Amino acid sequence: MATTGRTPRHEVILGSASPARLSVLRRSGLDPRVVVSDVDEDSVLEGLLGAPPEDVVARLAMAKADAVVARLVAERSGTDPGPHADRTVVIACDSMLLFRGALTGKPHTPEVAIAQWKRVRGHSAQLLTGHHVSVLAGLDVVASANDTCTTTIEFADATDAEIESYVATGEPLEVAGGFTLDGLGAWFVDGIDGDPSSVIGIGLPTVRRLLTRVGIAVADLWQPGS
Structure with missing residues (x-):
């Protein structure tokens, strides 16, 4: 079958409601x-x-x-994507904090957030961020890859008053581990050992490696003018 030689355009889908993850990708x-x-x-x-x-x-x-792939397939069902269907790259992540063998996610409530901060203050913990990339062509997943990156967080020895003031802002309630690196939580992080972007929510080096594994160069996803 003859082909046009056209390079398929890649649409990128972020499978997350996280404004921080979206911001990281847009800045990149x-x-x-x-x-x-x-x-x-x-x-x-x-x-x-x-x-x-x-x-x-x-x-x-x-x-x-x-x-997310299931939703996209449902949207496309009944349509003819054609022989040169655009590729869709789906990126999804999940982060949790590992401290003394226990995983914690989003605190959701002030009480849980305060208790969590009092456990980790003055200590180090590991933020684990799982990443998954799927490539969809028409209705079919043609490639996928998965990996986790680990970054060590050195938490400040925050006082009870500082913890309560931070939690009162509401910021830590709906973020993994109950802290941020790109917001108010940065005041209480003494250092990190690893990938800063993964702490914000999506590790760019990890995503680049996963894209390579599924046959996509990250530069092919950059917007004009980037």
Whole structure:
């Protein structure tokens, strides 16, 4: 069959409602469309009891990517993508904090956030970020890759008053580990050992490696003028 030689355009989908992840990608030359996965994370976690922490976050990221792919396929069903269908790159992530063998996610409530901060203050912990990339052509997933990156966080020995003031802002309630590196939480992080972008929510070096594994050069996803 003759071909036109046309290079398929890559649409990038971010399977996350996180404004921080979206901001990281936009500052790094991508302009993704956001499609929230709506995965029941608690249900996925129940099925991963006893699994290594790195596998837990990787599987959560995979579940989110799979849910987004299912939504995209449902949207496209009944249409003819044609022989030169554009490729869609779905990127999904999940982060959790590992401290003394226990994984913690988003605190959700002030009480949980305060207790969590009092446990980790003055100590180091590991932020694990699972990443999953799926490549969709028409209705078919033609490639996928998955990995986890680990970054060590050195938490400041914050006082009770500082912790309570920080939690009162509401910022730590809906972020993994109850802290941020790109917001008010940065005042209470003494240092990190690893990838800063993964602490914000999506590790650019990890995503680049995953894209390479599925046959895509990250530069091909950059927007004109980047």
